[in-house]
Structure formats: C-alpha cells, structure tokens
Amino acid sequence: EVQLVESGGGLVQPGRSLRLSCAASGFTFDGYAMHWVRQAPGKGLEWVSGISWNSGTITYADSVKGRFTISRDNAKNSLYLQMNSLRGEDTAFYYCAKGRSTVQAAAFNYWGQGTLVTVSS
C-alpha cells in the first residue's frame, strides 16, 4: 500500500523558515517524480514544486521561486521542502504527491494527508 506521510508543519512567524518532510513507503521511491501541492484553507489547489526521480529536473511555482527548495533522498525514501522567508500567503495545507512517472510531466496518483503551515506573528 502506497503511503505518503508529511511532517514538519506548524506555526511560524513571517520571515522565518520551516522544513517539511514526506516519508514514502509502499512503492519504489526512486522510480517516480514527486511534488508538493498546497491548499490555503477553503481555497483551491496550488502546485508548489516538483522533482524528477533523480533530482535532475526541479521546478517551482513563481510564487515560491527563490524562497523554497525541494529535495529528495532516495536512500531514505523521503521528500523535503525547505521554506525560507515565509509570508502570510504561504499559510496552507501542504501535500506531498507522487507522480505516475519518473519525469514531472505526469498526473499525481497518490497524495499524503497534508501538513498545515501557518505563518503568523
């Protein structure tokens, strides 16, 4: 059974940093691209960042480019999102999602339960 478990969310002040983790199990982690998607409370889905199977291709939404860094450790079956210079508009549930392919150009067939990040003073 595929499982994606996010952790690391919480309350953080504007301008500070936070690192999210996603522990994957139930599939060959290094065989698939992975993504972060966020959803502000009561709002729609926003793709944040994606990383190919070997970290060779990394992309970001314009809204987080230069502030967020995605990475993965295939030996640990883990995906990460380092979030710096956090803003109020970054407040959201952050979901880890598995792509259907090694490359990013594929739909997301499994999602974690999400971790809530609240940016507030």
Added chain:
Amino acid sequence: DIQMTQSPSSLSASVGDRVTITCRASQGISNYLAWYQQKPGKVPKLLIYGASTLQSGVPSRFSGSGSGTDFTLTISSLQPEDVATYYCQKYNSAPLTFGPGTKVDIK
C-alpha cells in the same frame, strides 16, 4: 504561463443526472490533462489522466474527453457520493497548474 479555467464554478444537480464540467487551457496542452476529485475534508483523488484514461478503481460513470485547449469531465449518472470539488490540472510542463475548481452538490 498557461492559465486553466473551469466552468461552471459550481453546480447543483439531481441524483441520476448527467453532469458536465468544462476545463479550458489558454494554450494547447495536447492531452496532458488530469481531473481530480476532492470530497469535503478529504485529500484530492486522481480520477482521469491523459484527458480520457480512467484511473484504476474509479467508477465508470466518470469519463473525460478533449485535447488541445478544451476538455470535459462527465459524470453520466450523479450519485450522492459524488458531492465534491473537481479540479483539472495541466501537466505537460511546469508550472503544473490546477484549474480553480468546480463544486458539485445534490439538488
């Protein structure tokens, strides 16, 4: 960047009705289009990828069509458990943009 729009933004239909949701891309994306269902308080679930391929385990009353810029998600016979918000997503290249969503409920 390519923009994704959906219509309608919400709809109310009776059980058994045929429901159609439209998604439009501002530029052609071939068939790199997915549909997701998000029930209240739940995580999004993949319904359709490649514009028309049904994800394993998804009921056959769901279907997708289209290519290029115009796409459609159809529920052939609406069921109470289909109450949800439906999102389209383009994934041909970054950014992998989602549409704004269509909220479906029962009349």
